[in-house]
Amino acid sequence: MKPAVLTGAHFMTGDVACAEGALAAGCRFFGGYPITPATEIAEHISGRLPQVGGTFIQMEDEIAAMASIVGASCAGVKSMTATSGPGLSLMLENIGLAVCTETPCVVVNVQRAGPSTGLPTLGAQGDMMQARWGSHGHYEIIALAPASPQEIFYQTIEAFNLSETYRVPVLIMTDEMIGHLSERVVIPEAKAIHTVSRPKARGRKDRFKPFAPGPNGVAPMAIAGEGYHIHVTGLTHDERGYPDMTVEGQEVMMSRIVGKIRNNLKDIIRTDSYLLDDAEIVIVSYGVSSRTSLAAVDEARAQGIKAGLFRLITVWPFPEEEIRKLAARVKGFVTVELNLGQIHLEVERSAGGLAPCVLVGHAGGTIITPDRVLKTLKEAF
Amino acid sequence: MTTKINFPKRQEILFTGFGGQGIVLAGRILGKAAVIGDHKESTLVQAYGPEARGGACSAQVIIAEGTIHYPYVRYPDVLVCMSQGGFDKFIGDMKKDGTLLIDQDLVNPHTVFPKGNDKTYFAIPATRMAEELGRKMMANIIMLGFFTAVTGAVSITAAENAVTESVPKGTEKTNIKAFHKGYDYGMAVLKGRKKKASGKRGA
Numbered sequence: 033m034k035p036a037v038l039t040g041a042h043f044m045t046g047d048v049a050c051a052e053g054a055l056a057a058g059c060r061f062f063g064g065y066p067i068t069p070a071t072e073i074a075e076h077i078s079g080r081l082p083q084v085g086g087t088f089i090q091m092e093d094e095i096a097a098m099a100s101i102v103g104a105s106c107a108g109v110k111s112m113t114a115t116s117g118p119g120l121s122l123m124l125e126n127i128g129l130a131v132c133t134e135t136p137c138v139v140v141n142v143q144r145a146g147p148s149t150g151l152p153t154l155g156a157q158g159d160m161m162q163a164r165w166g167s168h169g170h171y172e173i174i175a176l177a178p179a180s181p182q183e184i185f186y187q188t189i190e191a192f193n194l195s196e197t198y199r200v201p202v203l204i205m206t207d208e209m210i211g212h213l214s215e216r217v218v219i220p221e222a223k224a225i226h227t228v229s230r231p232k233a234r235g236r237k238d239r240f241k242p243f244a245p246g247p248n249g250v251a252p253m254a255i256a257g258e259g260y261h262i263h264v265t266g267l268t269h270d271e272r273g274y275p276d277m278t279v280e281g282q283e284v285m286m287s288r289i290v291g292k293i294r295n296n297l298k299d300i301i302r303t304d305s306y307l308l309d310d311a312e313i314v315i316v317s318y319g320v321s322s323r324t325s326l327a328a329v330d331e332a333r334a335q336g337i338k339a340g341l342f343r344l345i346t347v348w349p350f351p352e353e354e355i356r357k358l359a360a361r362v363k364g365f366v367t368v369e370l371n372l373g374q375i376h377l378e379v380e381r382s383a384g385g386l387a388p389c390v391l392v393g394h395a396g397g398t399i400i401t402p403d404r405v406l407k408t409l410k411e412a413f
Numbered sequence: 414m415t416t417k418i419n420f421p422k423r424q425e426i427l428f429t430g431f432g433g434q435g436i437v438l439a440g441r442i443l444g445k446a447a448v449i450g451d452h453k454e455s456t457l458v459q460a461y462g463p464e465a466r467g468g469a470c471s472a473q474v475i476i477a478e479g480t481i482h483y484p485y486v487r488y489p490d491v492l493v494c495m496s497q498g499g500f501d502k503f504i505g506d507m508k509k510d511g512t513l514l515i516d517q518d519l520v521n522p523h524t525v526f527p528k529g530n531d532k533t534y535f536a537i538p539a540t541r542m543a544e545e546l547g548r549k550m551m552a553n554i555i556m557l558g559f560f561t562a563v564t565g566a567v568s569i570t571a572a573e574n575a576v577t578e579s580v581p582k583g584t585e586k587t588n589i590k591a592f593h594k595g596y597d598y599g600m601a602v603l604k605g606r607k608k609k610a611s612g613k614r615g616a
Contacts, residue, residue, distance in 0.1 A: 041448070041449055042449075043444050043445040043448045043449055043455070043457075069461065153461050209458070212458070212459060212461055213456060213457070213458055213484055214441060214444055214456065214457035214459070215444075215448075215454075215455070215456050215457075215481075215484070216448045216454060216455070323482055323484060324483055326482035326483065327483035330482065399485060401487075402483055
């Protein structure tokens with residue numbers, strides 16, 4: 033056995049830091065299917081999991097990979113998979129199953145340029161809306177967008193903690209650039225890492241209701257085989273987990289799975305800012321594009337333009353209240369992202385017409401340069 | 414040595430060559446040396462995909478005293494070329510007072526640097542030296558030693574440790590030997606230039 037937490041300073045890629053973050057969070061099952069540019073996560077964790085008593089399975093495809101982590105989680109093990117856009121498309125059906133069965137799990141998407149096979153080796157941020165709405169039906173989900181290998185390490189731990197707290201799949205929406213960027217990653221001592229596990233089942237095992245919500249709207253979770261009553265289905269179900277295909281049953285279940293996220297936004301949403309306090313122009317960005325944006329803010333400030341960055345760490349649920357507040361006092365927003373306008377639409381919606389919103393987008397395959405952001409800042413405001 | 418380049422707060426370094434030469438590994442060792450050994454900040458953006466497997470290959474390394482926001486090399490302070498293609502493609506981007514390092518048997522710089530103007534760049538027969546060591550694949554490590562000597566971008570101890578930690582087990586000693594070949598060659602070049610410069614002043 034080797035330590036699960038590699039305490040110390042490292043020079044590692046985002047993909048490797050993601051795998052190490054998962055291990056530090058307590059992930060002990062990875063079911064995956066290799067795909068560029070996420071393969072290194074599977075490659076690294078396939079070597080590491082056996083060292084810490086965990087299990088790695090390469091499944092036959094991404095549909096099965098997603099199914100395997102839902103099953104592993106039902107069996108009580110923190111589980112994860114990692115993929116890129118084409119794989120996420122295949123996983124979405126079973127991500128919906130995890131949403132409906134309220135099964136904690138973490139899905140990493142190292143985004144590459146699409147649609148379809150697209151540019152396999154080159155990055156983009158084109159799957160942001162897919163992460164939000166890709167599976168059918170109406171639901172709430174959590175998605176994070178780290179901007180450095182160090183942040184991937186911590187946000188992977190956060191992803192597990194959020195997933196376990198709210199019994200919801202959590203997506204880590206990184207990109208090829210951050211996945212393959214090497215940088216300093218400092219891993220703290222194991223005892224300094226805060227990990228959360230799902231609320232535990234208590235009381236009489238035969239009368240246990242696996243979907244009866246606790247105080248924060250989340251139901252305690254029994255592990256398959258513990259002896260508590262358990263029933264899991266993708267059909268609309270009641271608190272016992274049994275199919276309840278009625279209008280009332282749908283309303284009760286939906287209000288729970290949507291409400292547990294919507295009623296806990298303050299606990300879930302994480303954002304970061306740079307020179308935002310006196311900013312007149314606010315750049316909204318995430319992932320690799322926020323690195324471009326930081327450089328653009330510095331260059332703008334050097335030229336006397338009061339720019340600042342509002343960086344999304346949590347992309348879903350979207351921090352609409354924060355954008356709304358900013359909209360009331362700023363000249364305008366510039367959203368920088370490697371797609372042709374996705375989060376831009378959310379910024380525009382949240383700004384509610386109080387401030388103009390401009391997009392600096394790109395179809396993907398390369399990064400956006402700070403010069404381009406600066407040019408737009410000057411032209412638009 | 415006092416003739417080393419005055420190292421600025423942020424240095425953009427671009428390693429270029431073709432896939433298989435260990436360009437990305439050289440970049441990784443350099444970044445690791447800066448971060449782990451010298452306690453600076455560093456980023457590595459590596460060529461990825463088909464170009465890293467035979468075609469033109471590059472590794473972008475930034476070393477800085479503080480936080481690195483944008484991890485991409487725009488105008489290299491140091492350009493290292495181990496292929497003609499890398500030189501032709503990137504020499505135009507190099508900063509005006511930037512430093513060029515080449516493998517002299519693989520790169521002809523005279524399209525840009527006229528003959529007799531060889532003091533404006535640093536040349537080493539890295540691949541030939543690696544072949545003499547019996548390990549052609551260690552040309553990248555020789556170049557890294559040369560780079561460490563002439564730029565001072567990382568300390569020699571940090572670079573040595575990063576080499577040892579990054580190369581396949583069992584090859585540490587030969588790689589360190591290769592590193593020193595390059596380093597010593599670099600120091601000799603610097604010494605020669607210093608001597609020449611002071612000699613001229615004396616005349």
